[in-house]
Amino acid sequence: MPEDTQLISVQQLTKVYGHVVAVNNISFGVAKGQIVGFLGPNGAGKSTTLRVLTCYQPPTSGGATINGFDIFHQSEQVRQNLGYLPENVPLYGEMKVEEYLDFRGRLRKMPRELRRKRIDYVVERCWLQNVRQRLVGQLSKGFRQRVGLADALLHNPPVLILDEPTVGLDPTQIRETRKLIAGLRGQHTVLLSTHILPEVEAVCDRAIIIASGRIVAEGSPDELRASLRLSARVLVECRGPAKEIQAALARVSGVADIELLDHAASADKQYVTAALRSKEGYDIREEAARTVIQHGWPLREVRLEHATLEEYFVQVTANQAYAPATVRGNAQ
């Protein structure tokens, strides 16, 4: 990817609070028009990274550019070029929706005509028509989220940074919000943080998985899933002596590892389920089925266990998620 099409570019960014390293030397880029999911368990450093990118807090070391502007030296231009939806959407409760958007437009020095036009546009785009004259403080969580989103979109910024845009919404609202974000593809470059996986699968072109302040994986949802399929399992369910089945299936070419699943929970104790892990590049399903049938064991099912992004996420973050944050400077 050529450098000039990267609207968000982060280089070796580190943020330390006291002794806690919240973000540890991360680098990534987001190409123009892309929607990128920033994924990680709570406390992984997502919000901190986004706060650094929006110039709310400076990095401890490293840097970043937004639309070509440096977050440290050109903070005002950076802030003009981005729309930001902070976590929990802090808003002034005593203002009406329209009043609030007008205030935000004034802060951004939008001329009156443009302001009016853009307010009409974002109100429609974020389904706020019915609450335009309502006080922000009286709105439900879903509406507040949309007001925040409308505010982020108001000045038509090239870059949007959304911190957990769907948290706390009901399922319908989540679907609507995702549709809205997906609709921004192409016109805006979006970096959104989330700890919900289906969100990434639903709207993102690419995901960056972060845990304990480090990037642990990166790629499109398909790529992430593909890297997972390598370790996916084939489940073979048949009736027969467990030990023999295990031995026979272990001899199938391409099988790396075999394990008999605990059947205590199953209704039918006669059946055995073997979970096979294949070596890279092998599809062992046909061979496994043939082996079982040759031995005369009634075969009930051969199934590729589809790994979800969720498992991948659990895998890559599990070791680190609850590890204590690195403490700096004690070994020196």
Place this chain on the structure above:
Amino acid sequence: MSRAPTIARRELSSYFCSPIAYVAMALFLVACCAAFWRDFDAGQPAEMRHLFEWMVWILVAVIPLLCMGLLAQEWATGTIETLMTAPVADSDVVLGKFLGSLGFFLVLLTPTVLYVLLIRIYGGAELGPIVAGYLGIVLVGAMFISVSLFCSSMTRSQVVAAALAAAILILVTIVPYFARERATLSTFWRTVVDQAVFNRYSDFSKGLIDSGNIVFFLATTVVFLFLTVKVLESRRWK
């Protein structure tokens, strides 16, 4: 600086939605009314000097109430994040909040113009000292707002902000007033006490406009605004 008026406007209009502002307003006007009632009588001099001096005492309680939420509330609700990630400078935010509060303070003072009318009509008071008194009270108000804004920037708790501001204002206004009456005061402390708010303010209420006093109030206001900007900036280094 150019975005300060937008913030000031929002701040001013949000006062009219806040119960605290009405409580402070009621407190101020009732206290002023009581002070005026005492002076507005047959045989009393036709001047508002006592009212103005009372006002300063009242403001020591009222301004911290008015200003406690200015930044503390932004910290507590997180709106500071939305505000600071818009292309505004720290100084815009501080100046905007200050001007918004000053605006509300002027609104607060407006009803007292009624007393001017009464004392003009029934007492034939001179306008000069009254204008000087108002100038003084606006300068004192500006300084008090600046101090309270500074306190509000340092904490997320409005109660702490108000208590801190009131403590500082009592220390610079009311304590020196009583200290001055002690004959045994050393030269050094007498000089310090003479610099304090009440002493300087009483010149205005007498109708005396001294440029030294004007500079004193303006300078203190600016210093506290500057400190507030620094506190806002310091969050970046935490």
